[in-house]
Amino acid sequence: xxxxxxxxxxxxxxxxxxxxxxxxxxxxxxxxxxxxxxxxxxxxxxxxxxxxxxxxxxxxxxxxxxxxxxxxxxxxxxxxxxxxxxxxxxxxxxxxxxxxxxxxxxxxxxxxxxx
Amino acid sequence: xxxxxxxxxxxxxxxxxxxxxxxxxxxxxxxxxxxxxxxxxxxxxxxxxxxxxxxxxxxxxxxxxxxxxxxxxxxxxxxxxxxxxxxxxxxxxxxxxxxxxxxxxxxxxxxxxxx
Numbered sequence: 001x002x003x004x005x006x007x008x009x010x011x012x013x014x015x016x017x018x019x020x021x022x023x024x025x026x027x028x029x030x031x032x033x034x035x036x037x038x039x040x041x042x043x044x045x046x047x048x049x050x051x052x053x054x055x056x057x058x059x060x061x062x063x064x065x066x067x068x069x070x071x072x073x074x075x076x077x078x079x080x081x082x083x084x085x086x087x088x089x090x091x092x093x094x095x096x097x098x099x100x101x102x103x104x105x106x107x108x109x110x111x112x113x114x115x
Numbered sequence: 116x117x118x119x120x121x122x123x124x125x126x127x128x129x130x131x132x133x134x135x136x137x138x139x140x141x142x143x144x145x146x147x148x149x150x151x152x153x154x155x156x157x158x159x160x161x162x163x164x165x166x167x168x169x170x171x172x173x174x175x176x177x178x179x180x181x182x183x184x185x186x187x188x189x190x191x192x193x194x195x196x197x198x199x200x201x202x203x204x205x206x207x208x209x210x211x212x213x214x215x216x217x218x219x220x221x222x223x224x225x226x227x228x229x230x
Contacts (some may be wrong), residue, residue, distance in 0.1 A: 059217070
């Protein structure tokens, strides 16, 4: 089954404790992306990647890191989480922009609470 | 700069009514992509449609139709004969060549369909 998986689905942590949210897709997609969703703000892109070893900042990259060492995986790293990073996070993947398959498939979401 | 505006925060209709969700976008690129996604109460994000900037043909899929007008920078979504299952948050999104296909989402429109 074609899918994007995220782990964990729920996470409560404390300020300053490094954490990683994993994202994996099994569709051989080039494009992967992380978003955060906050009430009234829609989804805001944090980072995206057009392919292995290629990453770019989205609109809200501060406080986050990503890496793309393998095509299928795109982990999101919070080196020192703060309460303003409490949010619902989505990972997404798609074929390369410009192809007929450029439509993003989303993971189930990770609800993160930082206290 | 890219921008997507969904001016309608919430819309409430009675079942079988037609409803149109507005989306206005801004971009300087001539090549760009527009999307609609649905987020039902269960929280997942579901792709509905993609439109390329060079294809202004309107599209109909069952009860759903989309009106793309470059002259007014709008990509509106109409649900005909709405049903309770259409209750969801609907997001419009834009991706263009500027900065390598970063994706910008609107704030979303929450649609309530009452029986």
